[in-house]
Amino acid sequence: MARELIIDGHRIEEGGPCYVIAEIGHNHQGDLEQCKRMFDTAKECGADAVKLQKRDNRALFTKAMYESPYVHRNSYGATYGEHREALEFGRREYEELIRYAKEIGISFFATAFDIPSADFLAELDMPAFKIASGDLTNLTLLRHVAKFGKPMIISTGGASMDDVVRAYRVIMPINPRLCIMQCTSGYPAEFEELNLRVIQTYRQRFPDVVIGLSSHDNGIAMALVGYVSGACVIEKHFTLNRAAKGTDHAFSLTPEGLHRMVRDLRRARLAMGDGIKRCYESEKAPLYKMAKKLVAARDLPAGHVLSEADIAIKAPNDGLPAHEYDNVLGMRLTSPVKADENFSYDILERVADLPLRAAAN
DSSP states (O other): OOOEEEETTEEEETTSOOEEEEEEETTTTTOHHHHHHHHHHHHHHTOSEEEEEEOOHHHHSOHHHHTSBOOSTTOSSSBHHHHHHHHOOOHHHHHHHHHHHHHHTOEEEEEEOSHHHHHHHHHTTOSOEEEOGGGTTOHHHHHHHHTTOSOEEEEOTTOOHHHHHHHHHHHTTTOOOEEEEEEOOOTTOOGGGOOTTHHHHHHHHOTTSEEEEEOOSSSSHHHHHHHHTTOSEEEEEBOSOTTSSSSSGGGSBOHHHHHHHHHHHHHHHHHHOOSOOOOOHHHHHHHHHHSOEEEESSOBOTTOBOOGGGEEEESSSOSSBGGGHHHHTTEEESSOBOTTOBOOGGGEEEOTTOOTTTOOO
């Protein structure tokens, strides 16, 4: 089976453009207009998709956790439940964001953190579903979402290979439209814990699905490393202001960072080429000056048999290439040449029975 996935008309495949997801999460701070501005900016930066997170907070959290105190600089409510509800969009906001994403031409979907949220997103006909790392072992949710038949992107932060294989085996018989993302669930993730070689491990272990990278590191370079390692999908958190209120802003990309990351990923695809070594037209002028040719080291008469002392290697590169040096040694001139004049096979003939480097006058 080909390693391919189609999301909202975008074909994701090896050798194709990297599919970039700008993860907004709740960096919109519960503000619909700010979220739309983030959609605009992500589109301007070249991202293919924007993503939110959807939770049914009453269904998701225990009563104790929902009502637990949550008072600090990043809090939007006195309890954790109040905090989460302040950041949560409902149907009205989602319908407006779906409309707006279509208007500006960017794909929009969300992470479903629970079954009611999954059903909510399915009713809105989301083009894809993301499953967060914390739900990789939530087989009930995986099966439920798989039955929608839409592309699924699963993150694997904090997982063992057994966890990943288990999720793969649960999803694939129901819905083979799958992308598995290497992820480290640190916020931000330490560079020594990104373990980007897992991308290659996943490629070998799961040859029939698209592999990606959800990277929580501070910076853009590791996304590029992930792409050249075989990740066809890159997801990075995105914000308009890294100093804004909220836990995710500090490690999220700013518009400048997102723009540079997308630019570099597009350049990387072009720079990877096709693997066939060739000389490009653009290289000919520089190599005219840099590469060397074979010329006479001094004035030489017709009939002279060339020795090392007779051959100089000089620029520009408009004569017999320097790699012909050993072939020219021991050949006899049929015409005279002056110092710095090009040698050519038109005026050289092979001398029989002369040792190659012992040839003399």
